[in-house]
Amino acid sequence: MPGLSLVTVGVSLVLADPAQLLPAREQMAFTLGFHIILVPFGVAFTFLMLIANARGIRQNDESALLLARRWSQVAAVLFAVGAVSGTMLSFELGLLWPRMMGTYGPAFGIPFAVEGLFFFLEAIFVAIYVYGWRRMRPWPHFWTGVPVVLSGVGGTLSVVAANAWMNRPGGFTMRDGKIVQVRPLEVIFNGAFWYEAIHMLLAAYMVAGFVVAGVYAAGMLRGRRDRYHRLGLAIPLTVAALATPLQIFVGDVAAREVYRNEPAKFATIEAHPTTGTHVPEVLGGYYANGEVHGGLKVPSGASLLSGYSPSTRIQGLDAMPAEVRPPDRLVTIVHLSFDVMVGIGSALLALSAWYALAWWRRRDLPRSRWFLRATTISGVLAVVALEAGWVVTEVGRQPWTVVGHLLTRDAVATSGNLWLFFAATVALYAAVGAATVYVLRLLRRRWRDQGGATETDVPYGPPRASESTPAAGKA
Numbered sequence: 001m002p003g004l005s006l007v008t009v010g011v012s013l014v015l016a017d018p019a020q021l022l023p024a025r026e027q028m029a030f031t032l033g034f035h036i037i038l039v040p041f042g043v044a045f046t047f048l049m050l051i052a053n054a055r056g057i058r059q060n061d062e063s064a065l066l067l068a069r070r071w072s073q074v075a076a077v078l079f080a081v082g083a084v085s086g087t088m089l090s091f092e093l094g095l096l097w098p099r100m101m102g103t104y105g106p107a108f109g110i111p112f113a114v115e116g117l118f119f120f121l122e123a124i125f126v127a128i129y130v131y132g133w134r135r136m137r138p139w140p141h142f143w144t145g146v147p148v149v150l151s152g153v154g155g156t157l158s159v160v161a162a163n164a165w166m167n168r169p170g171g172f173t174m175r176d177g178k179i180v181q182v183r184p185l186e187v188i189f190n191g192a193f194w195y196e197a198i199h200m201l202l203a204a205y206m207v208a209g210f211v212v213a214g215v216y217a218a219g220m221l222r223g224r225r226d227r228y229h230r231l232g233l234a235i236p237l238t239v240a241a242l243a244t245p246l247q248i249f250v251g252d253v254a255a256r257e258v259y260r261n262e263p264a265k266f267a268t269i270e271a272h273p274t275t276g277t278h279v280p281e282v283l284g285g286y287y288a289n290g291e292v293h294g295g296l297k298v299p300s301g302a303s304l305l306s307g308y309s310p311s312t313r314i315q316g317l318d319a320m321p322a323e324v325r326p327p328d329r330l331v332t333i334v335h336l337s338f339d340v341m342v343g344i345g346s347a348l349l350a351l352s353a354w355y356a357l358a359w360w361r362r363r364d365l366p367r368s369r370w371f372l373r374a375t376t377i378s379g380v381l382a383v384v385a386l387e388a389g390w391v392v393t394e395v396g397r398q399p400w401t402v403v404g405h406l407l408t409r410d411a412v413a414t415s416g417n418l419w420l421f422f423a424a425t426v427a428l429y430a431a432v433g434a435a436t437v438y439v440l441r442l443l444r445r446r447w448r449d450q451g452g453a454t455e456t457d458v459p460y461g462p463p464r465a466s467e468s469t470p471a472a473g474k475a
Contacts, residue, residue, distance in 0.1 A: 023418035024096040038082040042152040044208035057138045063228045100411040107172040115158035122151035164192035195254040202247040207382045209240025214379030217372045241352035259306045263315040265396040271335040274316040287331040337391040344385035
């Protein structure tokens with residue numbers, strides 16, 4: 001989405017850019033940062049729910065059914081919150097960036113139209129699935145959850161298509177400053193779509209898997225080592241552990257595609273000042289006055305990773321015209337965000353390997369408290385990596401909103417009090433976030449009071465476990 005930034009970047013630009021640009025950037029940064037956390041739960045958490053549901057039906061496993069039923073309640077709450085934050089983002093695109101929508105809306109709006117269809121499909125089947133506990137036979141009820149997962153994936157791919165289009169725009173013809181022809185399939189399946197889409201989907205499965213596993217790992221650290229908690233840890237951690245090595249591979253492919261097709265963003269990621277060969281890979285440090293200060297330099301590392309040869313030539317920041325060259329602070333933010341994302345991904349890969357090795361040896365979860373501690377914090381780290389990745393994608397494109405066509409400073413609204421709009425948005429999201437935490441805490445308290453043995457029969461949730469288990473056995 002356009003204009004993702006941090007306050008420190010905005011302060012450095014405010015004297016040269018339109019007055020409305022800073023609040024517009026900060027609002028998009030805030031709302032996107034909030035909404036992106038919810039995306040993995042619409043895409044991947046519902047998949048975990050279906051795994052538990054299927055296991056419960058096949059093996060007449062009451063613990064798995066209980067997990068599925070409880071996770072369905074959480075999924076319904078988070079879907080509602082995501083609907084609020086996602087709707088707000090739709091309004092912001094028109095209110096904050098009118099020139100982008102006015103000029104490029106005929107192309108840019110196509111993926112969002114597709115996303116709207118998936119959203120309505122997901123809403124319908126979320127309601128059917130959650131309401132269907134106790135009211136449908138087990139397997140028909142299970143299959144009503146499949147469209148929830150598929151529509152979540154479809155909606156996410158649609159939004160990623162819009163973002164990828166902003167990085168590598170195509171599928172349209174302009175004449176006299178207006179779009180006169182749009183080729184929808186080329187807009188959606190643009191040059192950046194596949195590597196961005198797969199990268200985002202795997203990130204969603206990692207975040208949902210590690211976050212959910214972390215919740216149950218924390219419970220086990222407190223002594224709750226019953227089968228319910230062990231299964232609640234094993235299902236999401238297995239999914240996350242399988243997704244992590246795939247993500248490392250896809251991330252490497254994606255970085256190489258950025259090197260080939262988005263050289264300006266790649267130079268920003270690497271904080272590379274001058275075009276040349278034998279470019280070192282710099283870990284950490286900050287960019288100022290045309291060079292990286294501090295950090296660990298791996299000789300010829302960037303060239304080797306980009307083209308498998310130390311003589312690979314990498315375009316530097318000096319190749320960009322001065323008027324569209326990102327400021328030093330922005331380069332530092334993108335560079336460090338990329339390092340954070342890769343560093344956390346490597347740590348999560350090590351945790352996945354630890355889990356896989358223990359399972360291969362004993363067909364059981366590792367019993368070490370250190371493993372449970374690492375798993376507990378893995379969810380937080382996965383969320384941080386997700387946010388860092390979106391900073392790389394969005395800030396790394398700056399100062400462009402539509403690369404090569406529209407600068408962010410030219411896309412912003414020129415009237416209205418955007419600071420007031422930003423303040424109202426923060427207040428709204430704070431209220432929504434607080435209400436979400438409150439509802440989830442209420443659910444946790446109710447489940448803890450029940451001790452895992454029974455379920456309160458509420459309109460949106462599951463029946464008592466003892467009432468539904470026989471039905472599962474009949475399926």
